[in-house]
Amino acid sequence: MTFRKKLWMTLFIFVLLAVGSAFGLSYTLYEKLYVESVKDELKAAAENLSDDYKGGELNAAFVERVGWFSEKSPFEAFAVHNPRELAACIPYEADYETLIGPEEREKLLENKMIEETGYSERFDRQIISVIYPLLDDKQLKGILYLYIPLERIDELVSSLILFWAAGAAMLTAVLLYGGMRWTRHVVKPLEEMKGAAVRLSKGDYMARVPAESKDEFGQLARTFNEMAEAIQKENEQRKTFLATVSHELRTPLSYIKGYSEAMINGIGRPKQQLSIIQREAARMERLVNDLLELIRLDSNKMNIEKTFLPLADLVYRTVDTFRLKHDRFALDIDEETIVYGDEDRLSQVMTNIIDNAVRYSQKNKPIYITLRQEKDQVKWIVRDIGAGMPEEEIPKVTNQFYRINKARTREDGGSGLGLSIVKQIVERHGGELNIQSEAGVGTTVTVTLPALIEEGEET
Template identity: 30%
Template sequence: MKKISFKLGISFLIVVLILESLLFFFLYLFIVKERVESETDNLLGRGMNHRDVLEKNFNIDTIEHVALMESEAETKVVIANEKFKIIDASHDINQNMKQLISKGRSMDFSHHGILVESRWASEPYLATISPIIIDGSNEGYVYMFADTNPIRTMIKNITLVFVVIDGIAIIISIITIFFLSQFITQPLIKMKEATEKITKRDNDVILDIHRDDELGELARAIYTLSNELEYLKNERTEFLSSVSHELRTPLTYLKGYADILNRSNLPAKDREKFASIIQEEATHLAEMVKELFLLAKMDKNQFLIHKKTIPLCYFLQDIISKLKPAFTEKNIRLQLTCAKDVNVNIDPIRFRQVINNLLDNARKYASEYTSVKVSAYEQEDNVVIEITDQGEGIPEKDIPYIWERLYRVDKSRSRALGGRGLGLAIVKEIIERHGGTVNVKSLYGEGTTFTIKIKKWN
């Protein structure tokens, strides 16, 4: 994670440096260009002002006056006649100035004047030329010169200021990015440590789940995962313990009664009785193993659903006709109410298992001389199946747990009634594999209603 922090910091730093460099570079170019243009515009403007004065009074006195005015300025003026012969100048004329004056002879220029030399970085002077035009006739020229050393000094100072500012900006950026990368990576480091603890089955995870950002969402996801893994671990432990207990009981019966059957002096009546018990427990054990195997297939996603469209009423009537004798034997009336022409897209074999399981539960827990009602009807795009009994009901505290594997509401009566605590878990799994839902409502002492809701076409 430290590598991530380092890489993140370096990446940020490189991006910031590139952006800062581009920003400072273009800002530097803009300022330099602005300052040079200001100097050249000022030089050209002074030359044009002198030209305007000379156009009004082009005589020796005015010419000397102009030269005298520029003698105290940083700029230099040279006044030439129409043949580029020098009449007067504010300063001594050196070789560089003579070259620029000569250069001006071959240039095309307008009354507004032009730049003769603008290369401030390599040449000693900036120079402009403005023609003196009187009554349409070109009477002479005003040359203006500005030493480029002050400009270069100014640019050098500006460059130094930018270098200092850039250096300070880089230092601030490095410090900011360091703390920013730490701010981002520290939660990631804690999450990494949390996941390592989870892999070691230590679910004592402490994360900042109150952040209102992506890191907060990730922390909440890891925290939820930790809780779910803890729950699954406890569930697995409890499930294995329950399975061990459930298998141990019939195996104990089988071993115990098998030992008794091995006695030579056992009466034939008792032998027959104990053999029947062994057969009953073996059947119970086989059914439990079958259901456990079915749940294992569901967990591994090897449990396939093969749907087809069937008439629901005929399907339910067929199931009820086969189960009715068992209900009649217990003096329980089994009734079906089904809307005609209700079709549903289901796996008939798996769905039969669901209805059989729920009706078997209703038969076991319903009281004598009561009714068990099966209702099927359409509700918008859904088909609803309700199975209602008038039995003892389910205590409210147990309702959230009845779908868990091997959970039994009344542990003391479950064996007598043949319950293994797996049927409702299988029911819920099959219904959900069909894309439906199953819910339960129960009043303790009055009865229970299981409601299956499934799409007509899914």
């Protein structure tokens, strides 16, 4: 069942409940207001008539007065000397014993009124009656009998049938019109979201839905739009990534193809050509390895095996691997620093950052490396004096395949993925990567990691 049908079903049930409640209320009002009020008036009339009885045998004057009252009031009333005469006077069939049995007679002798309700075929309706005793010195000298046929509930409202019919027609029309408008208003955002979702599933990543309202539908629409924007952005990044990978692989492949064909045809210097082929193959290998590393990080499939690690030893070992390329390092190392991390991954971080510093620093200038603990953080800082970069480039250098100087980086064999991988590894260790740089001055890279705090030590 669609949501629209559910709304209509809800509205239909609501109307049924409203109509049923109206009928229930009508019958309740009929019983409580009309019937009870008639009974009260009937009792009051009988009591008033009995006040004119002064005792002794019923005289003609009293009987005539009761008859006069019967003609002038809505009630039928008469007085009889003998209760047995009552069966001949009532408007429905009943014998004396049915009307006044031993129990009823006791009530009359106690000067108590008797109420009776019965159905009259003559009037085709219910009859309410009262029997009131006329006592003299505790002797029953006669009775007053008053009755009135009750109006049926349909007769009470017969004069209002046209009004009710017109009102019901108008109410139904209003409910139908309002229900259609309300249903359309409620369902419209969902239908728009359904249509946008279908478009999105077919590759239309520009699909959006209006989100002006402040209610739950508006919140849902805004959430949908945010999701669509994220999917669109991810799709654009995927396209850019694939295009960049294709471009990065095309260059070394063209070198390898070109020089291999030249060697086959006996053109050029084979030794130099083989050197170029080997260099480009190594570049492709590094690129593929970096891509696999990045994919594992993005999919959270990279295995991070953390241990308690003295970071100073790792810094010393990493620096030693670069001394043949750059022999001037200024080290300020706190050898007591301990972190909880993956040695291989953190070595990868240090290698990449120091490699960049060696590439872009001046050969005769030192590279400053600092390792220190500040409260609950360990900071590893690498500062070089060299090319640096413009301030607007800094946020981009951790993007995949981003290069400031593309030609120079390709010559040096970089894939443009190193800092993107570094950033993810640092974040997987609960740390932070910060880069500060100034063109022509140099670059400072700070890796902040959680320190291992001994129990009881203040932070």
